[in-house]
Amino acid sequence: MKVPSPPPFIESAPADQRWPYRAADAHKGNFGRVLLVGGSRGMAGSISLSSMAALATGSGLVSVAIPDRCLETVAGFHPGVMTIPIQDDGVGAFGADASVNTKPYDVVGCGPGMGTGAGATALVEQLFWQADQHRVFDADAINIIAKENWLHSPALLRNSEHRGKSTLPLDQSTLVLTPHPGELARLTGVSAKDRDAQIEAAKSLAERFGMTIVVKGGPTWVVSGELLKTAATADVPAQNSQGVQVYRNRTGNPGMATAGSGDVLTGVVTSLLGQGLGAFDAATLAVYLHGLAGDFAAQAIGQASLTCREILGHLPAAIRAIE
Numbered sequence: 001m002k003v004p005s006p007p008p009f010i011e012s013a014p015a016d017q018r019w020p021y022r023a024a025d026a027h028k029g030n031f032g033r034v035l036l037v038g039g040s041r042g043m044a045g046s047i048s049l050s051s052m053a054a055l056a057t058g059s060g061l062v063s064v065a066i067p068d069r070c071l072e073t074v075a076g077f078h079p080g081v082m083t084i085p086i087q088d089d090g091v092g093a094f095g096a097d098a099s100v101n102t103k104p105y106d107v108v109g110c111g112p113g114m115g116t117g118a119g120a121t122a123l124v125e126q127l128f129w130q131a132d133q134h135r136v137f138d139a140d141a142i143n144i145i146a147k148e149n150w151l152h153s154p155a156l157l158r159n160s161e162h163r164g165k166s167t168l169p170l171d172q173s174t175l176v177l178t179p180h181p182g183e184l185a186r187l188t189g190v191s192a193k194d195r196d197a198q199i200e201a202a203k204s205l206a207e208r209f210g211m212t213i214v215v216k217g218g219p220t221w222v223v224s225g226e227l228l229k230t231a232a233t234a235d236v237p238a239q240n241s242q243g244v245q246v247y248r249n250r251t252g253n254p255g256m257a258t259a260g261s262g263d264v265l266t267g268v269v270t271s272l273l274g275q276g277l278g279a280f281d282a283a284t285l286a287v288y289l290h291g292l293a294g295d296f297a298a299q300a301i302g303q304a305s306l307t308c309r310e311i312l313g314h315l316p317a318a319i320r321a322i323e
């Protein structure tokens with residue numbers, strides 16, 4: 001494929017020094033064991049897109065946990081993706097007692113296409129508490145947090161083995177949320193039409209929980225309350241400081257307003273976390289690359305014809321442009 005000439009804003013890549021280095025003796029285990037959780041009958045494509053985006057952006061091993069009935073469908077998208085059947089409710093959604101073993105993985109991405117039923121809720125609740133592990137919550141994982149009001153009312157977290165815990169895991173610096181404006185409105189109560197107020201609401205959540213929030217749209221913003229670690233110098237010892245970091249992305253175009261576009265982004269953020277980037281670095285580099293892939297795709301075929309497939313297909317060109 002001919003690589004289109006890069007748009008002029010390439011030099012504003014947020015993290016062009018941070019692309020994970022691949023040593024000559026590297027093996028697949030060095031580049032992240034990624035678990036993606038989501039999908040349901042009728043929306044199997046969503047989590048499959050995330051898994052293919054993770055593979056295309058460097059992840060060494062990618063597994064997808066899906067309701068049992070969707071296994072063959074998801075497995076058919078890419079031969080490099082492994083599939084894990086999870087208890088099904090009989091009609092292709094997660095069953096009420098669904099759970100997933102996340103121990104073998106470096107990072108978990110969750111939400112696309114999973115719906116907000118009992119099984120999906122149980123899984124998101126499990127993952128919400130596993131704050132010792134990086135997690136990316138998108139789509140229905142965000143809708144479930146909003147519906148259950150977990151950010152504001154910890155007493156409602158009572159449907160699982162976490163019953164009885166009286167406080168929220170306040171440190172969620174390992175959590176990245178990727179809401180579109182409709183999802184952010186559900187989470188914060190702030191109208192999707194009021195962009196500035198939405199960004200302020202996201203900042204306040206980021207500060208309170210230490211989490212990172214990708215406020216998707218044209219343009220996408222990233223806000224993060226992740227602890228900042230300043231490296232030691234000869235004169236000053238290493239320091240930690242808290243504060244909200246803000247990044248406004250400059251890549252992307254309205255051709256990306258197309259089904260599955262955000263599912264691809266979920267896979268890219270999860271992939272970069274799995275390769276060792278911190279939450280803010282992974283989120284900013286992911287939205288930059290995703291937007292750049294969308295810009296290359298629009299140059300190649302035009303905005304109107306752009307689909308999630310073309311965004312996925314142009315991720316390699318976007319990576320090469322910043323490497």
Ligand SMILES: NC(=O)C1=CN([C@@H]2O[C@H](COP(=O)(O)OP(=O)(O)OC[C@H]3O[C@@H](n4cnc5c(N)ncnc54)[C@H](OP(=O)(O)O)[C@@H]3O)[C@@H](O)[C@H]2O)[C@@H](O)CC1
Pocket residue numbers: 042043044045046047111112113114115139140180181182183192217259260262263
């Ligand atoms: N191939 C597959 O399997 C795919 C499966 N998918 C899965 O489908 C599920 C539903 O997800 P969803 O995003 O389609 O619907 P939903 O969460 O109801 O949001 C729409 C509401 O939000 C509002 N809204 C306001 N601003 C907005 C904005 N900028 N961008 C978007 N919306 C905006 C909007 O307002 P309105 O359009 O009325 O102005 C409307 O009220 C979910 O599981 C997802 O993962 C998809 O990923 C696609 C590919």
Ligand SMILES: Nc1ncnc2c1ncn2[C@@H]1O[C@H](COP(=O)(O)OP(=O)(O)O)[C@@H](O)[C@H]1O
Pocket residue numbers: 139179180216217218219220252253254255256257258259260261262263264265
């Ligand atoms: N007008 C736009 N300009 C630039 N990017 C856009 C625009 N509209 C949508 N996008 C991008 O497309 C993606 C849409 O995500 P989302 O709504 O979750 O899609 P889906 O759930 O269908 O996969 C986001 O990354 C968003 O930033």
Ligand SMILES: [Mg+2]
Pocket residue numbers: 138139180262263
């Ligand atoms: Mg989405």
